[in-house]
Amino acid sequence: MSEGVYGEQATGRVTHSLLRLSTAMRSQAWEWAEGAGLTPTQGEILVLLMQRKGPMRLGEIARETALTAATTSDAVSTLEGKGLVEKRRALDDGRALAVRLTARGRTAAKRAAQWPDFLAKAVGTLRDDEQTMFYRTLLKTVHQLEAQGTIPPHRMCLSCAHFEPSKNPKKTPHYCALLDLKLSDTDVRLDCSVHETADAATQKKTWKIYAQ
Numbered sequence: 001m002s003e004g005v006y007g008e009q010a011t012g013r014v015t016h017s018l019l020r021l022s023t024a025m026r027s028q029a030w031e032w033a034e035g036a037g038l039t040p041t042q043g044e045i046l047v048l049l050m051q052r053k054g055p056m057r058l059g060e061i062a063r064e065t066a067l068t069a070a071t072t073s074d075a076v077s078t079l080e081g082k083g084l085v086e087k088r089r090a091l092d093d094g095r096a097l098a099v100r101l102t103a104r105g106r107t108a109a110k111r112a113a114q115w116p117d118f119l120a121k122a123v124g125t126l127r128d129d130e131q132t133m134f135y136r137t138l139l140k141t142v143h144q145l146e147a148q149g150t151i152p153p154h155r156m157c158l159s160c161a162h163f164e165p166s167k168n169p170k171k172t173p174h175y176c177a178l179l180d181l182k183l184s185d186t187d188v189r190l191d192c193s194v195h196e197t198a199d200a201a202t203q204k205k206t207w208k209i210y211a212q
């Protein structure tokens, strides 16, 4: 790819770099998935079910993975055929189906969660302060993509009713009022199982403090 395709300014160069990372991720995800007899999408669904630690409805899986209902349904059916997930009636709604991992599926999910190790190794070579700044920058980008409707909302601290942001996290940590936890910038969670969405005004205030 020649220089300048995405622009000569910082925005273009950052975009170009992120696209190169996405190429590496796609290629590594396919390499892992082919070795495991799955597709990257199927691997992603297994990891999602493992992270959530409980059954999920097809609609929830589609929303979380930003896949269409048809693609999600096909991927889940394939996983079911391989004995990695099972569908049961949802406990709170007998008409809906909930998907959960089987014992074999849990083993496969643990393996699937390891394919990004190559990325973790590269990030691990950065200094601590670089990793902190990188994570803050990524969270801000994720937030922007959520606001644009490009990706689904995450259960992250920054949209949580219990999060108290610090104006100077290097000196005073952020705070989780629910868990009574001090949080450094790299402790801020992207997917928290006890997250509770804050009202719009609180989220706006939190982002104003965090983004300064």
Ligand code: SF4
Residues within 6 Å of the ligand: 155, 156, 157, 158, 160, 161, 162, 163, 164, 175, 176, 177, 178, 179, 189, 192, 193, 194, 195, 196
């Ligand atoms: S409950 Fe979870 S998401 Fe909310 S502030 Fe605490 S750690 Fe963050």
